[in-house]
Amino acid sequence: MKDVKCECGHVNPHGTVLCEACGKILDEEENKNHLLDMRYEGSARRSQTYNKTIIDKIWNFFSSVKVGVWLIVITLIASILGTILPQEMYIDLPPEVYYQQEYGWFGKLYYQLGFHDLYGSWWYLLLIALIGISLVICSLDRVVPLYKALKAQRVTRHEGFLKRQRIFGVNHHIDDNDLAIVKQHLLQKHYHVREENGDLLAEKGRFSRWGPYVNHVGLIIFLFGGMLRFVPGMYVNENLWIREGETAVVPETGEQFYLQNNQFILQHYDKDKNKTFEKALERAGDVVKNYQSNVVLYKRSGKKIPGETPKLKKVKEYKVRVNHPLTFDGYSVYQASFRSEMNAMTFALTNKKTKKPVGELKINLLNPKEKYDLGNGYTVEILNYFPDFEFAKNGEPSTKSRVPNNPAFVFRMFTPEKPKGETSFVAIRQTIEPFGNNTYKMAFKGIDTKNVSGLIVRKDSSLWVIILGGILFMIGVVQGAYWNHRRIWVQHKNGEVWIAAHTNKNWYGLKREIERVLENTKLDLPKDQFQNEQTDKEGA
Amino acid sequence: MATLSSNLLFIAFILYLVATLFFGGSIKAKKDLNDTKTTNKWGKIAVFLTIVGFVSQLGYFITRWIAAGHAPVSNMFEFTTFFGMALVGAFIVIYFIYRTTLLGLFTMPVAILVIAYASMFPRDISPLIPALQSYWLHIHVTTAAIGEAILAISFAAGLIYLVKVIDQTKPSKRTFWLEVVMFALVVVIGFVAVSSIFSGVGYHEKFNWTDKHGNEDVMEYTMPALTGPHKAELLTEGGFQPLVEMPAIINAKKLNTVIWSLLAGGVLYSLIRLIIRKRIAAALKPLVKNIKLDFVDEISYRSVLIGFPVFTLGALVFAMIWAQVAWSRFWGWDPKEVWALITWLFYAAFLHLRLSKGWHGEKSAWLAVIGFVIIMFNLVAVNLVIAGLHSYAGS
Ligand code: HEM
Numbered sequence: 001m002k003d004v005k006c007e008c009g010h011v012n013p014h015g016t017v018l019c020e021a022c023g024k025i026l027d028e029e030e031n032k033n034h035l036l037d038m039r040y041e042g043s044a045r046r047s048q049t050y051n052k053t054i055i056d057k058i059w060n061f062f063s064s065v066k067v068g069v070w071l072i073v074i075t076l077i078a079s080i081l082g083t084i085l086p087q088e089m090y091i092d093l094p095p096e097v098y099y100q101q102e103y104g105w106f107g108k109l110y111y112q113l114g115f116h117d118l119y120g121s122w123w124y125l126l127l128i129a130l131i132g133i134s135l136v137i138c139s140l141d142r143v144v145p146l147y148k149a150l151k152a153q154r155v156t157r158h159e160g161f162l163k164r165q166r167i168f169g170v171n172h173h174i175d176d177n178d179l180a181i182v183k184q185h186l187l188q189k190h191y192h193v194r195e196e197n198g199d200l201l202a203e204k205g206r207f208s209r210w211g212p213y214v215n216h217v218g219l220i221i222f223l224f225g226g227m228l229r230f231v232p233g234m235y236v237n238e239n240l241w242i243r244e245g246e247t248a249v250v251p252e253t254g255e256q257f258y259l260q261n262n263q264f265i266l267q268h269y270d271k272d273k274n275k276t277f278e279k280a281l282e283r284a285g286d287v288v289k290n291y292q293s294n295v296v297l298y299k300r301s302g303k304k305i306p307g308e309t310p311k312l313k314k315v316k317e318y319k320v321r322v323n324h325p326l327t328f329d330g331y332s333v334y335q336a337s338f339r340s341e342m343n344a345m346t347f348a349l350t351n352k353k354t355k356k357p358v359g360e361l362k363i364n365l366l367n368p369k370e371k372y373d374l375g376n377g378y379t380v381e382i383l384n385y386f387p388d389f390e391f392a393k394n395g396e397p398s399t400k401s402r403v404p405n406n407p408a409f410v411f412r413m414f415t416p417e418k419p420k421g422e423t424s425f426v427a428i429r430q431t432i433e434p435f436g437n438n439t440y441k442m443a444f445k446g447i448d449t450k451n452v453s454g455l456i457v458r459k460d461s462s463l464w465v466i467i468l469g470g471i472l473f474m475i476g477v478v479q480g481a482y483w484n485h486r487r488i489w490v491q492h493k494n495g496e497v498w499i500a501a502h503t504n505k506n507w508y509g510l511k512r513e514i515e516r517v518l519e520n521t522k523l524d525l526p527k528d529q530f531q532n533e534q535t536d537k538e539g540a
Numbered sequence: 541m542a543t544l545s546s547n548l549l550f551i552a553f554i555l556y557l558v559a560t561l562f563f564g565g566s567i568k569a570k571k572d573l574n575d576t577k578t579t580n581k582w583g584k585i586a587v588f589l590t591i592v593g594f595v596s597q598l599g600y601f602i603t604r605w606i607a608a609g610h611a612p613v614s615n616m617f618e619f620t621t622f623f624g625m626a627l628v629g630a631f632i633v634i635y636f637i638y639r640t641t642l643l644g645l646f647t648m649p650v651a652i653l654v655i656a657y658a659s660m661f662p663r664d665i666s667p668l669i670p671a672l673q674s675y676w677l678h679i680h681v682t683t684a685a686i687g688e689a690i691l692a693i694s695f696a697a698g699l700i701y702l703v704k705v706i707d708q709t710k711p712s713k714r715t716f717w718l719e720v721v722m723f724a725l726v727v728v729i730g731f732v733a734v735s736s737i738f739s740g741v742g743y744h745e746k747f748n749w750t751d752k753h754g755n756e757d758v759m760e761y762t763m764p765a766l767t768g769p770h771k772a773e774l775l776t777e778g779g780f781q782p783l784v785e786m787p788a789i790i791n792a793k794k795l796n797t798v799i800w801s802l803l804a805g806g807v808l809y810s811l812i813r814l815i816i817r818k819r820i821a822a823a824l825k826p827l828v829k830n831i832k833l834d835f836v837d838e839i840s841y842r843s844v845l846i847g848f849p850v851f852t853l854g855a856l857v858f859a860m861i862w863a864q865v866a867w868s869r870f871w872g873w874d875p876k877e878v879w880a881l882i883t884w885l886f887y888a889a890f891l892h893l894r895l896s897k898g899w900h901g902e903k904s905a906w907l908a909v910i911g912f913v914i915i916m917f918n919l920v921a922v923n924l925v926i927a928g929l930h931s932y933a934g935s
Contacts, residue, residue, distance in 0.1 A: 039896070065896035069889050076885040083875040083922070090874075102752070103789065119873045237868075269667045276542070276607060280666035287667050322670035323866045334868040458868045466870070470857055477852060481845040505845065508638070508838050530834070 010152065013145070015049030018042025020152035023161030035529060036164040038502055041153075043145035062134045063141035071134055075127045082118035085110050132223045139216045150206060155196035157489055157500075165489075165500035167510070169526025174497055178521040182490060185517040191488070200490040209504065211480020215473045222469030228462035236331070236459035243341065243452045247298070247312075250457055253331065258298040258312055264338055264451035265292040291335050293320045293453035297328060320455065330459050337454035342404045346445040347426070349378060349413060352438070358415070360445065365404035377416045380442070384410035389427050397425070413440045486510050488517070499526045541607040542665060548600035549621065549655075555593030556628065556652050562586030563645040567827050583641040590644065591632060597625045608665045611678040615666050619681060620658030620919065626682075626689030627651040630843070634693050638839055642831055646696040653728045660735040676862035683854025684880070688915050690847030691887065697840035698908030700828050704836070705902055708822035715819060721909060722820040723809055730805030731797070738763045745779035747772045752788035759793060763800050767792045837901055840908050841894060848887050855880040879918040886914055 004012045010021035017027040018041060027042075036042070047063040050056045061067055085107060091098045095116050099107035114121055162168060183200060186193050191202035229235045238251040242261035250257040267290040271281040281287060298312035318326040326333040344364050348357040359374030365387060372380045384397075389408035392398040397408065408427035414420075417439055425432040426442050486503045499518075503510040511528065518525060566583030601622065604612040612618040631647040699721070706714045739762060747759045749769035759769050768782025769792040786792035809820075816823045859880065860870035871877065890907045893899040899907070 065892050069892050069897070072885050072889045072892070076882050076889070079878050079882050079885070082873065083878050087873055089872070119878075274667065276609070276665050277667040280662070280664040283662065283664065284666070288669055289667065291670050323674040323676075325865065325868065332868065336868070456868045463864075463870075470860070474849065474853060474857065477849040481849055506838070506842060508835065508842075 008154070008158070010154075013044040013148075015044030015046075016042065017044075018149075018161065019158065020149045021154045022156065022158045023153075024158035025160050025164075034164065035166055036161065038165075038504075040142055040146050041149035043149035045141050045145050047141045059137055059141070062137040065138065068131070068134045068138055071127060071131045075124075075131065078118065078124055078127065081115055085115070087118065088116045128223065132220060135216045135220055139213050143210075143213045146209065150209070153201075155194045155201040155489075156199045156491060157201075159493055159498075162489060162491065162493070162498050162500040165502050166507070166530045167499075167501040167514070167526045167528055169499045169524055171497040171499070171523050173522060174492070174495070175522060178523055179490065179497075181521050182517055182523070185519070186488065189513060189517065191486075198492055200488075202488040202490075203486070205483045205485045208479055208483035209485045211476050211478075211483075213476070214479055215476025218469050218472030218474070218476050220469070221472060222466055225462045225465030225469055228465060229460070231462075234461045236457065238457045239336070240333070240455045240457050241339075241452050242293075242295075242455065243343075244450045250331065250333070252457065252459065253329075255304055255310070256300055257315075257328065257331070258300065258310075259333065259455075260296040260298065261453050262294045262296065264453045265290065265294070266338065266451075267292075291322050291338060293335055293338075293455065294318075295320055295326065295333075295453075297326065320453075325458075330461065332458045334456040334458065335453070336456045339452050339454065340449045341452050342407060342447055343450035344448040345407060346448075347380075347442040348445050349374060349380060349415075350441055350443040352441050357443065358440075362448075363409075365407050368409075377414075377419075379414045381412045381414070381421070382409055383412050383423070386427075409442075411442050413438070413442065415440055484509070486513070488514065497523065499523065501526065541603050545600050545603040545607060546663070548596050548603065552593045552597035552600060552625075553652070553655055555589050555596060556648055556655070559586045559589035559593060560645065560648040560652065562589060563641050563648060564827075566641040567645060567830075583644075586641060586644060587632075587635060590628060590648065594625065594628050594632060597621075597628070601625065604665070610668055610673070611682065612665075613678060613681040613685070614668055614672055615661070617658050617661040617663050619685065620661070621655055622682065623685045623689060623919065624651045624655035624658060626686045627654060627692055630686070630689040630693050630847075631696075634690075634839065634843060637842075638835075640831070640835075640839070642700060642828065643693070643696060643839065645827065646699055647693060649725070650692065650696060653725060653732075656732045657728055660732060671866045674862055674866060676858060676865055680854060680858035680862050683850060683858055685854070687847050687849075687851030687854045688883075688919075690843050690850055691915060692912055694840040694843035694847065694908040695912035697836045697843065698905035698912075700831065701833060701836045701840065701902065701905040702909070703821050703824045704828040704831065705833060705905075706821065708819060708825060715821065717906075718821045719819050723805065726809045726812070726820075727801055727805030730803070730808055731801035733808070734763060734800045734804045735797075745774065745776040747774055747782075749773070749792075750788065761793060761796065763796060765792070765796055766799050767796045769793065833901065837904060840905060841900075844887060844890060844908070844911075848891065851887070852884060856884060876918070876922055879914075879922050883911070883914050883918060886911055 003014055004016055004026055006012060006019035006022060006024055006026065008019060008022040008024065010019055012020050012026065018024070018036065019026055020041070020043065023042075025036075025042075045063075047060045051060060085099065085103060088095050093101070095111055099111040099116060101107075103110065110116060118124055179198075179200070183193055183195075186200070186202040189204075191204045194201045194203070236252040240248060240251060240259070242248045242259060244261055244264055247258050247260040249255050250259050266288065269277055269281055269287045269289045271278050274281070277287075294317070296317050297315040299315050300310045301313045302311050304310060315328065320326050320333055320335045322335050325335075342365055344362050346360060346362045348360045350357045358376070358378050361372040361374065361380060363369070363372075363382070368382055368385055370382055372382075374380065386397055386399040386408040387402055387404040387406075388400040389406045390398060390400050406428060408425070408430075411424045411426060412421040413424065415422075422438040422440060423433070423435055424438055424442060425434060426444075431441065484503050484506045486501070488501045489499065491498050491500075499514075501510055501514060507528070507530075515525060562582050563586040566580055566586055568582075601612060604618075613622050627647065628651050631644060631651070635641075635644065702714075702718050706712075706718055708715060743762055743764065745761050745765065747761070747765070747769055748756060748771075749759050750756050750771040752770075758775070764780035765772070765782040766784070768785045770786060770788035772782055772785055772792075774781060782792075786795065812820060859877065863872065863877075864870040890904075890911060893907070894904055
């Protein structure tokens with residue numbers, strides 16, 4: 001395609017609407033409008049110029065703001081759908097049961113349509129990906145020509161260009177003094193003033209034109225950061241339960257780090273101590289004040305030798321609380337939840353008739369002994385232990401898990417009266433004596449519980465990309481929104497002084513600024529031709 | 541301290557009311573509103589009262605902060621009041637850019653409604669659960685509210701635009717929807733009125749009811765139950781027998797409040813129409829006759845431009861930082877988060893439509909209205925209806 005040479009001598013790329021240098025209208029179409037469309041300086045955008053090959057068509061599709069806005073609106077509506085019912089991650093039943101049970105046919109439909117995991121669905125991710133592509137192409141399509149056009153602009157502008165600016169005015173009297181004052185004022189207002197043949201171009205805030213592109217780059221980096229999460233090793237998210245007093249290896253650290261949980265603390269607000277909250281607490285009942293795990297972090301020293309207890313070096317002690325995660329080596333450990341677990345049970349071997357206890361034993365539920373010697377010829381053996389007792393389908397006693405949620409024992413009690421021993425099955429609130437009446441029983445005395453801290457171990461190496469994207473985005477929006485690109489042309493044409501001005505936004509501010517700039521001169525304020533057009537239409 | 545705090549809020553509220561009257565006066569008294577450099581005496585008094593009211597409310601905020609030991613933005617009452625304060629603050633700032641008292645006449649009533657609405661929620665100082673004990677939370681909530689408040693100014697300006705531009709001589713779709721907006725504002729007054737009246741007379745009634753899992757429980761109403769809970773059994777002697785019983789999945793109590801508000805709003809609205817004998821928007825029209833359309837359009841756009849970055853920072857960036865610290869993930873698709881995203885996407889679409897599709901003027905004004913509806917939905921419905929991690933449960 002041929003480049004276009006303007007009468008001012010500047011060579012413009014094919015497709016240019018307004019000469020980059022002098023602003024003369026090169027595209028006849030544009031001639032019809034009363035005011036110029038100044039959005040991209042009338043520069044030659046690829047999408048407006050070529051439409052032949054498939055690549056052109058794809059490029060044009062994604063560079064259209066109309067398409068971009070549609071993508072945003074569709075994403076918006078899709079996002080609304082996902083908030084009608086709770087998403088899968090916030091429910092505690094299997095989804096196939098939950099939605100129908102809670103919300104009837106509507107819930108079932110919601111589930112069948114896949115809306116229970118809307119934000120993780122392929123089509124939602126696709127929408128976001130399309131927005132990303134649109135962002136890249138759209139920005140490239142505009143930023144390069146815009147940059148070139150702004151760089152190539154000359155001070156002296158074509159008449160047609162000036163006349164068709166929204167703010168435009170003509171002065172018949174020329175006073176060089178006035179021009180000097182205007183220039184002075186413009187400099188005071190921090191304009192960058194260029195002069196050619198006695199014509200002025202005052203410009204400021206051009207950098208704000210790059211705001212949208214900076215923010216779009218920020219968004220793209222942000223989205224890219226989000227994608228990195230799917231790269232193995234970038235993202236660790238594991239639950240870690242540690243009982244009080246125990247030490248566990250921190251998952252996904254290559255068995256480098258160990259965490260010891262010394263104590264779990266749960267505190268509630270006390271309405272007698274916190275008078276300020278008295279009324280609120282009366283209404284709400286118990287309110288938790290603090291969840292806290294006091295932990296010690298260890299690092300393994302030396303090589304790992306299978307079967308041997310590793311040597312640990314203490315790194316630090318920390319109180320992990322909500323909002324105060326423990327961080328080390330790129331990992332963060334969060335206080336997420338807790339549970340209380342039975343730890344030990346105490347029984348007294350008791351003569352059923354005399355009700356006299358002959359000795360007590362405390363069984364560690366995680367690690368029970370086989371035999372407890374109570375002295376004077378009394379011993380208790382544990383024949384069988386079911387930490388999480390249930391009757392299996394065949395009626396046999398069995399255990400659901402190794403966690404002592406519902407411990408049950410088969411004891412054999414050896415006493416001087418019954419040296420061969422008596423068997424007793426003891427579960428919580430349940431005693432069975434399989435071989436008839438026993439003389440002795442294991443009387444339940446008490447339970448020791450221990451807290452288990454529920455921690456989350458998280459490592460997110462993509463975080464810094466996301467942070468970078470976020471910062472860039474913020475810089476970009478602020479740059480584009482809080483500054484504007486203003487240009488004022490003061491030029492000699494036909495023995496008159498023409499004043500024209502353009503801004504990409506905030507016309508009100510520009511007009512006020514022109515008022516100040518023209519103060520103490522005989523120059524007339526230029527008119528806002530857009531407003532005139534409007535009042536014409538209103539007919540008022 | 542807590543009493544001082546409530547008194548300051550009350551004073552602020554009264555001052556806002558009086559200021560609104562003066563804003564009205566300033567419009568009536570002044571011929572040429574486009575002469576933006578001068579504000580008449582009425583207008584000056586109105587702005588002065590607004591600023592004093594704002595300072596008083598700031599006093600409420602600070603004293604309550606001292607009393608509670610944490611920034612008072614942690615329940616529905618506190619957050620909504622803060623939003624009202626931010627709205628007034630945003631108006632003051634925009635006023636000093638554009639010097640138009642007309643904007644005050646449209647913004648202050650919205651702020652007053654917001655604060656009145658807030659006061660219908662329990663006002664006790666409440667303790668913070670562990671997740672909320674974070675200064676990031678307070679930074680997030682306050683910045684988000686300020687951003688929303690600035691965006692709400694564009695709603696006020698958009699409303700002025702619509703009142704001015706829409707031809708009220710014959711009914712049309714536009715007059716209808718504008719009147720719907722007016723009606724919605726009246727319904728808020730209705731809600732405040734019925735809530736105050738029934739709590740003023742101390743109305744209470746209790747029901748036994750059965751929830752969707754078949755559990756029996758007691759539910760307490762503070763307004764006569766038009767819609768009763770599932771399998772309701774009135775426990776209070778002389779209480780009002782529900783007209784209809786709701787299925788278990790519907791929260792009958794909240795629905796009841798909504799119905800009462802709509803009823804009261806409907807009655808109020810009918811009364812207003814009987815008195816003024818035209819649409820509310822038509823009655824407001826003379827007030828806006830001196831303002832130029834492209835001037836309000838610019839204010840509306842400008843507030844979106846100023847508000848959008850603040851909103852992004854508060855509702856998304858700070859929110860993500862807090863979520864990362866408190867819950868170990870910066871984004872969790874919780875309904876409140878999603879609605880912040882929706883609001884953000886909406887205003888992004890708004891900006892693009894304006895910039896590239898040339899959606900100025902009336903279209904842009906309608907968008908400003910829709911944006912405000914989304915913000916209000918996020919504040920009211922998402923907190924109270926769609927329960928999530930953020931929902932200030934129960935209050
Ligand atoms: C959620 C995603 C997006 C956000 C948050 C966003 C944000 C923004 C913002 C804040 C501006 C500045 C607007 C103004 O100053 O009035 C802007 C401008 C712009 N955006 Fe986006 N954008 C997004 C997506 C897109 C997409 C998908 C496209 C492509 C179709 C696009 C194309 C543009 C264009 C062409 C401009 C104007 C640039 C100029 O005039 O120099 N944006 N965007």
